[in-house]
C-alpha cells in the first residue's frame with residue numbers, strides 16, 4: 001500500500017512539474033482553465049518551489065542556454081548543471097552529497113525565502129513572468145514562506161499516514177524527482193549522453209532513457225528546437241506528459257494544444 005502511494009505521488013508530482021510548470025506555465029503549450037490549472041500548479045509546487053521562480057529561471061535558461069548567463073549549464077561542469085548551481089559549487093563531492101540529500105532542495109527554498117524576508121533577494125524573476133503575476137494563486141505561491149509551509153504540510157501528512165515510513169517514502173519521492181529533473185539540465189545538455197536530432201544553438205541532446213524517467217522531458221534537443229511544442233518526443237518515444245495532455249484535450253479539459261506544423 002505504501003509502495004503504491006509512493007509511486008503514485010512520484011508520478012503525479014512529476015506530472016505537476018512537466019505538464020504543469022514546464023509545458024503549461026512556462027511554454028504555454030496548451031491552455032487549461034481552473035481548477036485544472038490550479039491542480040497542475042499545486043502538484044508542481046509540492047516539489048519544485050514557487051511556480052513564478054521556476055518559470056522565471058527556466059525562461060532564462062531558454063534565452064541564454066549554455067552561455068555564461070545560463071543558470072545551470074554544463075559549460076561550468078556536469079555537477080554545477082546538475083545541482084551545484086543551487087548551492088554555488090562546481091565541485092563533485094558537495095554537489096553529489098546535496099543530490100543524495102533528497103530534501104536538500106527544500107532547504108535551499110527555505111534559505112532563499114529567509115533571504116527574501118531580509119531584503120537580500122529582490123524578486124527579479126517576477127519580471128520574466130508578467131503573465132503569471134496576474135494570477136492571485138501564482139502571487140500567493142511566490143510569497144516568502146509559502147513553499148516551506150507547503151513542505152511542512154507534506155511532512156505532516158506523510159507522518160500522519162505512516163509515521164517514519166511515510167517520511168521515508170516522501171524522502172524517496174523528493175530524491176527521485178529532484179535528481180531526474182536536474183538530469184535534464186546536466187545529462188540532456190552533455191553531448192556524450194545523447195544524440196542531436198535537430199541543429200540548435202545550444203548543446204541540448206535527446207536522451208531516450210531519461211525521457212522514460214522524466215515523463216518525456218529527456219527529448220530535450222527536440223524541446224529546445226520547438227520550445228512551445230506540447231509533445232517533446234517529436235519522432236516518437238516515451239512521453240507520458242504528451243499522453244496526459246492528449247487525454248486532457250480529448251476530454252475537453254485542455255485547449256489550444258500547440259504542435260510544430262510539420263509534426264501535426
Ligand SMILES: [Zn+2]
Pocket residue numbers: 061065184185189204220224
Ligand atoms: Zn535545456
Ligand SMILES: [Zn+2]
Pocket residue numbers: 022026027058062223227
Ligand atoms: Zn523548456
